[in-house]
Structure formats: C-alpha cells, structure tokens
Amino acid sequence: MISVLLVGKGNVATHLYNTFLSVDTIVFTQISSRKLEHIPKADITIIAVSDDAIAEVSSKIKNPFVVHTSGSCSINELKNATNKGVFYMLQTFSKDKKVDFNEVPFCLEADNESNYLLLEELAKLIGKKIYAVNSEQRKALHVAAVFVNNFTNHMYKIGNDVCNEYHVPFEILQPLIKETALKIETLSPEKAQTGPAIRNDKRTIKNHLDLLNNEQQKIYKIITKSIQNGN
Amino acid sequence: MISVLLVGKGNVATHLYNTFLSVDTIVFTQISSRKLEHIPKADITIIAVSDDAIAEVSSKIKNPFVVHTSGSCSINELKNATNKGVFYMLQTFSKDKKVDFNEVPFCLEADNESNYLLLEELAKLIGKKIYAVNSEQRKALHVAAVFVNNFTNHMYKIGNDVCNEYHVPFEILQPLIKETALKIETLSPEKAQTGPAIRNDKRTIKNHLDLLNNEQQKIYKIITKSIQNGN
Numbered sequence: 403m404i405s406v407l408l409v410g411k412g413n414v415a416t417h418l419y420n421t422f423l424s425v426d427t428i429v430f431t432q433i434s435s436r437k438l439e440h441i442p443k444a445d446i447t448i449i450a451v452s453d454d455a456i457a458e459v460s461s462k463i464k465n466p467f468v469v470h471t472s473g474s475c476s477i478n479e480l481k482n483a484t485n486k487g488v489f490y491m492l493q494t495f496s497k498d499k500k501v502d503f504n505e506v507p508f509c510l511e512a513d514n515e516s517n518y519l520l521l522e523e524l525a526k527l528i529g530k531k532i533y534a535v536n537s538e539q540r541k542a543l544h545v546a547a548v549f550v551n552n553f554t555n556h557m558y559k560i561g562n563d564v565c566n567e568y569h570v571p572f573e574i575l576q577p578l579i580k581e582t583a584l585k586i587e588t589l590s591p592e593k594a595q596t597g598p599a600i601r602n603d604k605r606t607i608k609n610h611l612d613l614l615n616n617e618q619q620k621i622y623k624i625i626t627k628s629i630q631n632g633n
Numbered sequence: 634m635i636s637v638l639l640v641g642k643g644n645v646a647t648h649l650y651n652t653f654l655s656v657d658t659i660v661f662t663q664i665s666s667r668k669l670e671h672i673p674k675a676d677i678t679i680i681a682v683s684d685d686a687i688a689e690v691s692s693k694i695k696n697p698f699v700v701h702t703s704g705s706c707s708i709n710e711l712k713n714a715t716n717k718g719v720f721y722m723l724q725t726f727s728k729d730k731k732v733d734f735n736e737v738p739f740c741l742e743a744d745n746e747s748n749y750l751l752l753e754e755l756a757k758l759i760g761k762k763i764y765a766v767n768s769e770q771r772k773a774l775h776v777a778a779v780f781v782n783n784f785t786n787h788m789y790k791i792g793n794d795v796c797n798e799y800h801v802p803f804e805i806l807q808p809l810i811k812e813t814a815l816k817i818e819t820l821s822p823e824k825a826q827t828g829p830a831i832r833n834d835k836r837t838i839k840n841h842l843d844l845l846n847n848e849q850q851k852i853y854k855i856i857t858k859s860i861q862n863g864n
Contacts, residue, residue, distance in 0.1 A: 453837075474837055492805055494812055494827065507805045533805055542799030543806070545841045546792035550806050551813045552828035553856045557785045559822035561777035563864075568773030574723055574738045574764055575774070575781050576818055581725055582782045583814035587807055591790035596725065597783035606684075606705055610776045617864040624855055625784045633794075633848040 404524055405429040407444035409459060414471055414491070415450035417501045421528045428527060438462045446524060448489055449480075457481045467517050473544040476537040477511055487512035487521055490540060492547060503528045509535035509543065560618055568613075592632075599629040635755055636660040638675035640690060645702055645722070646681035648732045652759045659758060669693045677755060679720055680711075688712045698748050704775040707768040708742055718743035718752055721771060723778060734759045740766035740774065791849055799844075823863075830860040 406422060408415055411434050422430045431442045435451045438459065447465040449456060456470050461481035468480055469487035480486040488511040495501060508525040510532065512518035518534070525532050535543065558579065565572040585594050598606040607626060611619050637653060639646055642665050653661045662673045666682045669690070678696040680687060687701050692712040699711055700718035711717040719742040726732060739756040741763065743749035749765065756763050766774065789810065796803045816825050829837040838857060842850050 474840065493808055494816070496816075505808045507808060509805065531805075531808075533802070535801060535805075539799050539801040541840065542795050542844060543801055545844050546795040546803075546806055547809055548828055548830075548841060548853075549788045549795070550792040550810050552826065552830060552860070553852075554785045554788045554810075554813055555817075555822050555826050556856055556860050557780045557788065558817050559826070560859075561781040562822050564773050564777040564780070568770050570766060570770040570774055571764070572777075574740065574762075574766075575777055577724055577736045577738060577762075578778055579781050579785075579814050579817060582785055583810050585725070585727075586786075586789050586810060591786050591793050595783065595786050595790070597779055599779075599783060609705065609772065610779060613773060613776050615864075617859060617862070621784075621855060621859060622779075624852060625787055628791075628848060628852060629783070629787050631848070633846075 403427055403429055404446065404520070404527070405444040406431070406524065407442050407447045407465065408432040408450060409438075409447065409463070410435050410450035412450060412452070413495050413497060416497075417495050418448065418450060418471075421501075421503050425527050428524070435459050441465065446487075446489075446520060453479075467512075467520065469512070469521065473509075473540060473547065476541075477513065478537070485513055485517050487517055488535075488537070488540065489521060489525070490535070492543060494551065504530045507531045507533055509533050509540055511536055511540070560621065564613070564618070595629065597629075599626040602630060634658055634660055635677065635751070635758070636675040637662070637755065638673050638678045638696065639663040639681060640669075640678065640694070641666050641681035643681060643683070644726050644728060647728075648726050649679070649681060649702075652732070652734050656758050659755070666690050672696065677718075677720075677751060684710075698743075698751070700743070700752065704740075704771060704778065707772075708744065709768070716744055716748050718748055719766075719768070719771065720752060720756070721766070723774060725782065735761045738762045738764060740764050740771055742767055742771070791852065795844070795849070826860065828860075830857040833861060 419432055422428050447468045449459050450471045451459050453472050453475050456479050460468055463482050467485040468482040469489045471489050473490050477486050477488050490509040491506045493506045506529055508529050510521045512521055562572045650663055653659050678699045680690050681702045682690050684703050684706050687710050691699050694713050698716040699713040700720045702720050704721050708717050708719055721740040722737045724737045737760055739760050741752045743752055793803045
C-alpha cells in the first residue's frame with residue numbers, strides 16, 4: 403500500500419484523481435492548495451499546481467516526500483525541508499477528454515534512490531511508460547514538446563488559414579496530418595522528410611510563395627531553409 | 634464497366650495499380666511512360682508521372698479523356714487535344730506501406746460535367762472521400778500540405794535534435810505527437826493551441842531559448858511571434 407496526498411484541483415490533478423481512485427493499493431487523499439492548515443500525512447505528496455505556486459505551496463508541507471508535476475520547473479523549486487522529487491506526465495491533458503494513462507510517459511526524478519523506487523512503484527500502478535529524467539533533461543523535453551506540439555499545431559493553423567482563403571475544406575488534409583504523425587513511430591523525422599524543400603524544387607517553392615501572405619512567406623522561407631541546411 | 638489506362642510505373646502508379654486490380658468492374662491496363670508507341674484505348678487515361686513529364690506524355694495520347702495525378706500542376710499542363718481532368722490523391726505514399734484508399738481524399742477536376750461524373754464513379758469504386766477541387770484550390774491544398782506535413786515533420790526533427798543533444802529518448806514525445814494530430818479532428822487548430830507562446834509566458838520562453846542553438850532560436854522566435862500575432 404502507498405499513501406498519496408494530491409494537492410491541487412486543476413486539470414492534471416483531476417485526471418490523476420480519477421485514476422488513483424481506481425487503484426485499490428493506493429490510499430488516497432486530495433486537498434486544495436488554498437487550504438493548507440491541516441495537511442494529511444502521506445508517503446508521497448504530489449503538488450499539482452501552477453509553476454508559480456510550487457515554491458510557496460511546497461514550503462508549507464512537512465510530509466516526508468514531496469513532488470511536483472511540472473515539466474519546466476527544476477526539482478529545486480520545491481521548498482519543503484524534506485525529500486523532493488518530480489512526477490511529470492508528458493501529455494496534453496484536455497478537460498473533457500479521458501486520459502489513457504497506459505499511453506502517458508511518466509518522467510520521474512527523486513533526490514535519492516529509495517524515493518525514486520517509491521515513485522516508480524506508484525507510476526507503475528497507473529501507467530506503463532516510465533522514464534528516469536533529471537531536471538536538465540526534463541527542460542529539454544519541455545522545449546522539444548513545444549516544437550512537436552505547439553509549433554506543429556501552428557503549422558496546422560497556417561494550413562487551415564490557407565484552406566479558408568481559397569475556399570477548400572481543411573478536412574481534406576486530416577488523413578495526411580494523421581499519417582505524418584504515425585510515420586514518426588517507425589521512421590526518424592530526418593528519414594521521413596519529403597517535399598519541395600528537401601528536393602530543392604525551386605519552381606514549386608516559388609509557386610507556393612506566390613500563394614501566401616507576407617507572414618506566411620516568412621515562415622515558409624525560414625523552415626524551407628532550415629530543412630535544406632539540415633538543421 | 635469503366636476502362637482505365639494507367640501511364641507510369643512510379644510510387645503512386647504502383648499503389649493505384651494494386652487497388653484497380655482488386656475491382657471487378659474496372660478493365661485495367663498499365664504501360665510505362667517510356668513506351669508510348671502503342672497506346673491502348675480507355676475511357677479514362679491516368680498519367681501518373683513526374684510533374685515535369687506531364688506535358689510531354691499527355692501530348693502523345695489521343696484517348697478521349699486524359700487526367701494527371703499531380704497536386705501542384707494545373708489541369709492546363711495537360712497537352713492532349715481531347716478532354717482533360719485531374720485525379721489527385723492527397724496522401725503521403727510510401728513505397729513499402731500498403732495504402733488504405735478508404736482514408737485517401739480524392740480531389741477531382743474535369744473540363745466538363747460528364748467527365749467529372751465519370752472520374753467520380755471511378756474514385757467511388759476504390760475510395761470513399763471524394764471532393765471536387767479546381768486547379769487554384771488544389772494549389773492552395775498543396776501549399777497547406779507542405780505546412781502540415783513537411784514543416785510539421787521538421788518540427789519533429791528539431792524536437793528530435795534537442796532530445797539527442799540532452800540525451801533523452803525521442804520516443805517520450807511520441808504519444809504527444811499522436812495526440813496533437815488526433816486533436817485536430819475535433820478541434821480547430823486555433824482552439825487547440827496551448828503553450829508558452831499563446832500564454833505569453835515570457836519566463837518559460839526565455840528558458841527555452843537558452844537551451845537552443847542559433848538556428849533553432851530563429852525558428853522558435855518567428856513561430857512564437859506568429860502564434861502571438863494570430864497569423
């Protein structure tokens with residue numbers, strides 16, 4: 403049996419709450435980060451609050467082992483006087499969509515071996531994909547996630563804008579979007595690259611630029627150049 | 634019964650060949666674009682050759698209705714003296730991977746209504762997703778496809794490079810990549826956007842830039858700005 407205290411009521415906390423409740427071997431309590439007068443004891447205290455609140459909330463907790471769930475904060479942003487760790491789940495959590503925790507990578511860190519094993523034990527009770535990731539690696543993952551998620555989504559946005567401009571349904575592109583993402587499971591992005599930039603097909607590139615507005619052209623040019631330079 | 638002549642032996646031609654063979658109501662012949670001395674008659678002649686060869690190959694064909702399969706070429710690049718059309722399938726075709734034609738959008742164009750209906754009849758025999766798309770719209774689709782496929786893949790490439798640089802496995806990002814692509818089936822890209830750029834989280838953006846090399850920083854900055862400007 404592992405006892406877990408979850409501090410926070412936000413998006414990540416809610417998804418964790420639902421999955422913890424479904425496991426018999428987890429003794430589980432949840433409190434709001436605004437009510438820290440009486441803090442229940444627990445083997446692992448998970449602070450699932452905004453990055454800015456981690457220091458303050460953790461400073462008020464005297465439980466033996468306190469972890470946060472942030473991708474961009476170092477383990478040292480925890481200000482409790484006891485042991486520290488990180489329980490970072492790298493996935494987009496949407497409010498109304500159920501999360502399949504078997505598909506969520508758990509990126510774990512702790513300030514000593516036995517605490518790491520305790521975190522791993524907890525993660526294995528709700529998920530399958532477990533990784534030891536230190537604070538520097540987690541920061542790198544967080545930047546990489548911005549590229550593959552936020553920036554990729556912006557590529558979809560520009561594709562959508564071009565479709566709207568020329569009155570063609572964006573849904574035509576959806577099978578391609580899906581296939582592009584699935585391809586990367588078996589092929590490196592470098593090997594998966596196709597299109598006019600990598601072929602240096604100047605005629606097609608010129609034709610494309612003619613169809614775009616100024617802002618879209620800037621992005622088209624810089625990414626095309628980056629593909630051609632291999633960086 | 635529809636009789637189809639397929640000209641070309643490349644990637645797209647091979648996938649079409651395999652699917653046409655599986656349909657009883659299509660009478661089907663394939664020839665190489667290098668052997669155009671004896672051209673079999675057919676209701677629809679599909680030229681599946683490289684963009685640069687479309688004009689020359691089509692000029693040698695006297696069959697009643699000739700179409701090409703290119704996303705970036707106008708219907709007018711066909712130089713046959715008879716009827717013209719386009720049979721464009723918007724999907725990435727990989728050599729060794731079977732294509733599920735039910736998931737492929739067929740973008741059709743013809744220079745008259747009855748030929749359009751004939752093309753549509755053919756497309757319905759092998760697929761499900763049929764769209765009438767004129768030459769200007771198809772060009773726009775082609776640019777949009779570069780953004781959602783080539784450029785998205787380059788975002789994966791940069792994410793992969795950052796992971797390599799900091800010794801963290803890229804596979805941790807794969808569930809996020811998949812979820813990002815699937816989200817767009819139910820949410821517009823504008824509504825799906827999350828992350829430090831859209832929140833204007835200056836501290837996180839600065840931390841991210843510190844981790845990147847010069848070329849990566851340039852791309853990070855221009856896309857972040859574009860997300861913030863809503864363009």
